[in-house]
Amino acid sequence: MLRRFRLEEPDTIQAASDLLVRFGDAARLYAGGTELLLVMKEGLVRYERLINIKQIPNLNQVKLDNGAISIGALATHRELTVSPVLRESLPALVQMENNVANIRVREVGTIGGNLCFAEPHADPGTLLLVLGAKLIAAKKTGQREIAVENFFRDAYETSLESDELLTEIRIPRPSAAGGLAYLKFGYLERPSVGVAVRVEFNGGEKKWIAEARIAVGCAGPAPRRVEEAEAPLKGKSIQEATHLIDEAGGIAGRASQAISDLHGSQEYKEHIVQVLVKRAFQQAVQKS
Numbered sequence: 157m158l159r160r161f162r163l164e165e166p167d168t169i170q171a172a173s174d175l176l177v178r179f180g181d182a183a184r185l186y187a188g189g190t191e192l193l194l195v196m197k198e199g200l201v202r203y204e205r206l207i208n209i210k211q212i213p214n215l216n217q218v219k220l221d222n223g224a225i226s227i228g229a230l231a232t233h234r235e236l237t238v239s240p241v242l243r244e245s246l247p248a249l250v251q252m253e254n255n256v257a258n259i260r261v262r263e264v265g266t267i268g269g270n271l272c273f274a275e276p277h278a279d280p281g282t283l284l285l286v287l288g289a290k291l292i293a294a295k296k297t298g299q300r301e302i303a304v305e306n307f308f309r310d311a312y313e314t315s316l317e318s319d320e321l322l323t324e325i326r327i328p329r330p331s332a333a334g335g336l337a338y339l340k341f342g343y344l345e346r347p348s349v350g351v352a353v354r355v356e357f358n359g360g361e362k363k364w365i366a367e368a369r370i371a372v373g374c375a376g377p378a379p380r381r382v383e384e385a386e387a388p389l390k391g392k393s394i395q396e397a398t399h400l401i402d403e404a405g406g407i408a409g410r411a412s413q414a415i416s417d418l419h420g421s422q423e424y425k426e427h428i429v430q431v432l433v434k435r436a437f438q439q440a441v442q443k444s
């Protein structure tokens with residue numbers, strides 16, 4: 157049962173941050189409500205006030221800004237699937253968003269709510285890790301930039317301060333000389349394992365991998381970049397890297413900090429990571 161609460165409707169970031177300071181632990185920010193209302197209905201948390209931030213203008217915009225892709229934290233998953241900017245500049249993110257949850261959740265759930273709730277079985281954080289995204293956190297007194305690798309602390313825990321809002325996700329526009337893929341596997345409502353692979357090639361005639369990035373999500377408490385698995389691929393031709401990709405996938409599985417849970421055992425998840433790294437690498441290379 158959903159207990160009674162009061163709804164605050166600030167129309168600026170400053171006013172929302174003020175309310176967070178004023179009501180402390182008794183209040184929580186509210187965007188799409190798809191996570192929040194669920195845990196409140198189940199009685200897992202109780203808040204006397206919800207601070208609805210959807211009235212704050214322009215926080216759902218997706219645009220190109222100084223060569224970077226800027227995504228407002230209040231953009232819904234559905235808005236991201238139809239964004240012309242993303243379709244043109246970052247189709248892998250559009251594809252990932254198309255497969256988040258179900259149509260009802262995508263319609264109202266926001267990317268900011270997804271990241272801030274930090275539910276381990278989620279997709280966007282993993283892809284943002286290989287994209288080198290920066291998250292903008294704002295409060296009454298100003299704003300700061302948090303590299304996505306420093307954002308997720310643990311399951312359901314982020315590095316946002318108690319009076320901060322996530323306002324924007326900034327992603328450097330991927331270069332044309334590279335490929336990117338995100339794949340996930342699962343048989344429950346939420347993904348069991350997610351893997352993102354990005355490769356950047358040198359610009360020369362003989363193509364070799366100048367940079368490889370691999371991130372794993374859902375397997376452990378928080379998504380993580382697995383640099384240990386990237387190292388064997390760097391400086392290799394596509395053919396050489398294809399021979400090494402099983403090894404890299406195995407390293408990624410072991411480095412993923414997988415834990416046994418309802419989605420499967422640690423060993424099972426590590427194996428799925430290995431399989432997905434191989435497939436995502438193949439896709440990324442094909443798209444380059």
Ligand SMILES: Cc1cc2nc3c(=O)[nH]c(=O)nc-3n(C[C@H](O)[C@H](O)[C@H](O)COP(=O)(O)OP(=O)(O)OC[C@H]3O[C@@H](n4cnc5c(N)ncnc54)[C@H](O)[C@@H]3O)c2cc1C
Nearest residue numbers: 185187188189190191192257265266269270272278279322
């Ligand atoms: C049935 C179901 C299936 C799902 N499947 C998937 C899936 O396959 N893949 C996947 O990635 N996700 C999945 N999700 C999660 C879904 O993406 C999130 O529920 C949604 O994005 C949360 O956004 P929201 O706006 O509704 O957040 P809310 O519920 O409004 O908020 C969630 C939390 O984030 C905080 N918050 C919200 N916005 C901000 C902000 N701007 N700044 C600071 N804090 C903020 C709130 O205070 C709250 O603690 C699923 C969810 C459901 C219910």
